[in-house]
Amino acid sequence: MTTTSPPHAPVHARALREGLLQLDPPRLIGSRCAGCGTTQFPARDFCPSCRAESGQTHVTLSERAVVFSYTVVHQAPGGRVPYLLAYVDLEDKVRVMAQLEDLNGDPRIDMPVKLKLKVVRFDGEVPIIGYVFVGEDAPTLEV
Numbered sequence: 001m002t003t004t005s006p007p008h009a010p011v012h013a014r015a016l017r018e019g020l021l022q023l024d025p026p027r028l029i030g031s032r033c034a035g036c037g038t039t040q041f042p043a044r045d046f047c048p049s050c051r052a053e054s055g056q057t058h059v060t061l062s063e064r065a066v067v068f069s070y071t072v073v074h075q076a077p078g079g080r081v082p083y084l085l086a087y088v089d090l091e092d093k094v095r096v097m098a099q100l101e102d103l104n105g106d107p108r109i110d111m112p113v114k115l116k117l118k119v120v121r122f123d124g125e126v127p128i129i130g131y132v133f134v135g136e137d138a139p140t141l142e143v
């Protein structure tokens with residue numbers, strides 16, 4: 001049997017950091033400035049563009065992005081290497097640092113990618129959800 005409905009995260013899963021993302025549908029959460037329209041991630045209480053200290057509204061960000069730049073990390077404390085670390089530009093004109101996975105080929109500048117939420121560790125039995133960006137054909141949620 002096949003299904004076209006989006007995959008759902010277990011209800012007990014928790015974001016890597018409060019307010020960083022939502023699970024259903026999978027999205028990063030940023031903030032948008034009422035004064036100048038600047039969108040940023042992660043969400044902040046002030047605007048780095050016009051320096052407004054109020055008027056920041058939380059917004060869900062686009063799951064689509066293109067690779068701005070990337071590097072291959074060969075040494076990391078306690079983690080699996082090598083891995084790809086990138087800056088990706090979301091459609092919301094927000095630059096996000098994240099790992100790249102499941103690219104179906106070599107990474108390249110301007111490559112279209114999309115958000116994927118995945119379990120990055122466990123807190124007891126509670127899965128802690130983080131984010132990576134993957135190739136356009138890869139699944140977007142892994143729990």
Ligand SMILES: [Zn+2]
Nearest residue numbers: 033036047050
């Ligand atoms: Zn602003």
